[in-house]
Amino acid sequence: MKQQTLTGFEKYGKTTRRAKFLADMDRIIPWKELSAAVETVYPKGGDAGGRPPIPLERMLRIYFLQLWFNLSDPAMEEALYDSAAMRSFAGIDLGVEAAPDETTMCKFRHLLERNKLGKTLLPSPVCGPRLSTRSASSSGCSAFRRCATGGWRRTCIGWR
Numbered sequence: 377m378k379q380q381t382l383t384g385f386e387k388y389g390k391t392t393r394r395a396k397f398l399a400d401m402d403r404i405i406p407w408k409e410l411s412a413a414v415e416t417v418y419p420k421g422g423d424a425g426g427r428p429p430i431p432l433e434r435m436l437r438i439y440f441l442q443l444w445f446n447l448s449d450p451a452m453e454e455a456l457y458d459s460a461a462m463r464s465f466a467g468i469d470l471g472v473e474a475a476p477d478e479t480t481m482c483k484f485r486h487l488l489e490r491n492k493l494g495k496t497l498l499p500s501p502v503c504g505p506r507l508s509t510r511s512a513s514s515s516g517c518s519a520f521r522r523c524a525t526g527g528w529r530r531t532c533i534g535w536r
Contacts, residue, residue: 395461401440402465407433410497417491430476435484436497437466438476442485449478449485 411433418435421428441462442452455462456475468475488494 392461394459395464397444398461398465401444405440407436410436413496414488414493417487417493430480431467434467435476435481438481439484439488439497441466442481449481452481453478 414432414436418432419429438452438456441447441455442449445455447455453475456466456468457463457470463470463475466475488497
């Protein structure tokens with residue numbers, strides 16, 4: 377049996393289209409603003425005990441991964457263990473902690489739905505289509521800007 381290398385220390389590799397897309401989204405989406413929109417309803421760790429909540433920005437990134445790649449909660453959990461690009465985007469280091477389980481993702485999505493935060497996080501029909509892998513990467517759009525209705529609008533800056 378061959379000895380395996382440690383992840384991240386590989387000598388040969390290639391930046392995949394998925395990794396490029398996620399790097400672009402990491403750079404252009406205003407994560408601090410999106411986190412601020414959800415922060416008021418997101419549970420905070422307290423003295424009451426229990427497991428501390430997963431950082432809000434990480435859960436938002438996982439939520440967007442699910443939308444962009446059309447993944448169910450169980451499929452997203454598996455993808456986080458399977459894809460180094462997705463783990464890196466979400467800020468998960470498996471040497472330190474486990475990826476959130478499917479129930480945690482489901483509860484987060486229901487929290488957003490219950491508080492009607494989907495319209496705050498995603499573009500409205502007036503602003504343009506929902507953020508998606510196909511629309512963002514194949515159209516050459518690589519930036520988003522806030523539009524008057526409160527959603528996010530794609531702004532094409534010409535790379536193809």
